Amino acid sequence: xxxxxxxxxxxxxxxxxxxxxxxxxxxxxxxxxxxxxxxxxxxxxxxxxxxxxxxxxxxxxxxxxxxxxxxxxxxxxxxxxxxxxxxxxxxxxxxxxxxxxxxxxxxxxxxxxxxxxxxxxxxxxxxxxxxxxxxxxxxxxxxxxxxxxxxxxxxxxxxxxxxxxxxxxxxxxxxxxxxxxxxxxxxxxxxxxxxxxxxxxxxxxxxxxxxxxxxxxxxxxxxxxxxxxxxxxxxxxxxxxxxxxxxxxxxxxxxxxx
Amino acid sequence: xxxxxxxxxxxxxxxxxxxxxxxxxxxxxxxxxxxxxxxxxxxxxxxxxxxxxxxxxxxxxxxxxxxxxxxxxxxxxxxxxxxxxxxxxxxxxxxxxxxxxxxxxxxxxxxxxxxxxxxxxxxxxxxxxxxxxxxxxxxxxxxxxxxxxxxxxxxxxxxxxxxxxxxxxxxxxxxxxxxxxxxxxxxxxxxxxxxxxxxxxxxxxxxxxxxxxxxxxxxxxxxxxxxxxxxxxxxxxxxxxxxxxxxxxxxxxxxxxx
Numbered sequence: 001x002x003x004x005x006x007x008x009x010x011x012x013x014x015x016x017x018x019x020x021x022x023x024x025x026x027x028x029x030x031x032x033x034x035x036x037x038x039x040x041x042x043x044x045x046x047x048x049x050x051x052x053x054x055x056x057x058x059x060x061x062x063x064x065x066x067x068x069x070x071x072x073x074x075x076x077x078x079x080x081x082x083x084x085x086x087x088x089x090x091x092x093x094x095x096x097x098x099x100x101x102x103x104x105x106x107x108x109x110x111x112x113x114x115x116x117x118x119x120x121x122x123x124x125x126x127x128x129x130x131x132x133x134x135x136x137x138x139x140x141x142x143x144x145x146x147x148x149x150x151x152x153x154x155x156x157x158x159x160x161x162x163x164x165x166x167x168x169x170x171x172x173x174x175x176x177x178x179x180x181x182x183x184x185x186x187x188x189x190x191x192x193x194x195x196x197x198x199x200x201x202x203x204x205x206x207x208x209x210x211x212x213x214x215x216x217x218x219x220x221x222x223x224x225x226x227x228x229x230x231x232x233x234x235x236x237x238x239x240x241x242x243x244x245x246x247x248x249x250x251x252x253x254x255x256x257x258x
Numbered sequence: 259x260x261x262x263x264x265x266x267x268x269x270x271x272x273x274x275x276x277x278x279x280x281x282x283x284x285x286x287x288x289x290x291x292x293x294x295x296x297x298x299x300x301x302x303x304x305x306x307x308x309x310x311x312x313x314x315x316x317x318x319x320x321x322x323x324x325x326x327x328x329x330x331x332x333x334x335x336x337x338x339x340x341x342x343x344x345x346x347x348x349x350x351x352x353x354x355x356x357x358x359x360x361x362x363x364x365x366x367x368x369x370x371x372x373x374x375x376x377x378x379x380x381x382x383x384x385x386x387x388x389x390x391x392x393x394x395x396x397x398x399x400x401x402x403x404x405x406x407x408x409x410x411x412x413x414x415x416x417x418x419x420x421x422x423x424x425x426x427x428x429x430x431x432x433x434x435x436x437x438x439x440x441x442x443x444x445x446x447x448x449x450x451x452x453x454x455x456x457x458x459x460x461x462x463x464x465x466x467x468x469x470x471x472x473x474x475x476x477x478x479x480x481x482x483x484x485x486x487x488x489x490x491x492x493x494x495x496x497x498x499x500x501x502x503x504x505x506x507x508x509x510x511x512x513x514x515x516x
Contacts, residue, residue, distance in 0.1 A: 020277075021278055062346025118316070122344050
């Protein structure tokens with residue numbers, strides 16, 4: 001087991017915990033009221049907002065670091081998480097804000113601190129169920145909340161670009177992986193699922209085409225209809241079937257264009 | 259302009275040229291005799307083969323490092339190059355081979371050398387025209403050659419996994435980006451282009467479907483037929499049209515599945 005340090009302690013250069021020059025940034029997508037949302041933090045001493053992120057322990061797989069950062073932020077396990085791009089511009093530093101944080105925390109030798117150097121960042125995107133996450137800020141941020149993707153505030157460094165790239169990747173991934181259900185509760189209607197796809201792709205979809213394609217993956221289970229008592233027909237509820245999913249994955253889930 | 263160092267000089271820790279713990283590995287694909295091929299190197303003091311790779315200068319964008327490494331290896335400019343994955347396993351080190359190389363090169367303080375530490379590697383794949391590349395090894399490798407993708411020799415660290423991931427990404431990318439032509443000479447027949455797609459995707463494609471889809475991108479130019487003088491009909495030649503391509507990109511080149 002790795003020793004637990006507070007976020008401030010982790011910055012103490014004496015501990016030398018992390019891989020130098022590499023960070024992880026997580027674009028955590030949620031869906032609520034027909035809006036795609038992303039989880040943002042307000043770092044202390046900073047006017048701009050930031051993606052939840054962190055560093056990679058020297059003996060830790062980058063993938064595990066992303067999972068750890070995501071769990072720490074959402075308190076959720078078994079989340080759909082996917083690496084999508086390495087952001088490698090030579091200009092990626094966050095001098096000013098980090099310096100102030102270090103000084104306030106009584107960290108020694110601030111000028112030469114590793115966090116002031118250039119960072120290459122591995123971008124991961126996650127799909128979570130909106131109501132399962134209770135945004136809470138930590139000791140080095142003052143706010144944490146869901147923000148509509150089309151109303152992003154000012155973001156630090158290249159975090160806006162990271163979110164845009166995450167969205168483009170998600171849009172493409174939807175074409176060959178039926179991952180949209182990760183944004184929904186365990187039981188959902190076909191209409192809810194279609195609405196998620198329409199929001200992510202930014203366009204209306206034909207209802208019967210959508211239903212046919214989604215069902216063709218064979219990974220949804222249709223639930224027995226509950227007697228609703230009302231005059232209107234209640235819609236069918238579906239749930240995602242993990243066993244069918246892994247079976248389908250084995251047989252090559254991907255739909256090819258050619 | 260950056261000062262030029264030889265590959266051995268670059269390893270001298272006194273120069274402190276590179277970002278620590280980050281490397282770049284290039285999967286360079288070529289196509290010849292109906293085979294997809296990949297360019298491999300035999301590092302000195304090593305029984306196994308390796309992908310061409312390198313490190314990122316402290317003031318260099320990761321993307322530029324990949325381009326530089328690729329140009330150094332192929333002597334080609336304007337190559338199709340795409341980042342596809344960051345390989346972040348904590349076990350990525352190449353102790354033995356690197357140690358021997360350092361000792362032989364008279365590098366001081368070998369035990370603590372940065373190259374012996376863990377490296378996270380950014381994977382890029384490139385598509386090049388086979389006959390344009392003249393494989394030549396460098397001062398720290400003994401061989402360099404094209405190898406059939408289905409006859410890979412033993413490879414160092416996770417380089418086999420890197421090649422497999424590159425191929426899977428290329429297969430998916432072909433679904434929404436018409437990049438296959440990068441593997442062909444300036445003028446090519448529809449049959450040659452289809453053969454490339456069939457080889458990459460590992461399956462036969464319907465001729466008229468393929469032609470319809472590829473032409474629907476509107477980025478190929480059909481050449482005037484040359485009088486061949488023979489009894490048989492000569493096939494049409496096509497070339498890739500850069501202006502049309504950038505115009506199509508602007509209008510959203512991607513074909514959506516939904």
